[in-house]
Amino acid sequence: MEEKVPLYQQIYEVVRQIPSGRVASYGQVARILGNVTPRMVGYAMSATPSGSDIPWHRVINAQGKISIREGISAFMQRQLLEEEGVVFNENHQTDFLLFGWQGPGE
DNA sequence: CGGCTGACTCTGG
């Protein structure tokens, strides 16, 4: 079983499996693959062009917060998540206990 | 083809 697919491709596949209304952290995705670091996931997301089938907005940091620096993408990510039913608290954070993605088997 | 940059996370002090 060889992975002739770029690591980014694997990351995209995992992210693509995240159901609507659910969120996952970069570290979560990295641990699912096992052979990548949270950074790789973050870099992969930054390389993900808008308009693709990849729900990049469902990937946030371990704090349940949007990690993107100031930018339209950060604002859009929050909007997209709220559209899916994800709720942010006064701290602009999401509760993984409520919206956290359990994994590809969920 | 070489070097730089970029959406993270954990641990220790």
Next chain:
DNA sequence: TCCAGAGCCAGCC
């Protein structure tokens, strides 16, 4: 509570 270091792939000039 804040700061620094380590781990590491892909795209762009």
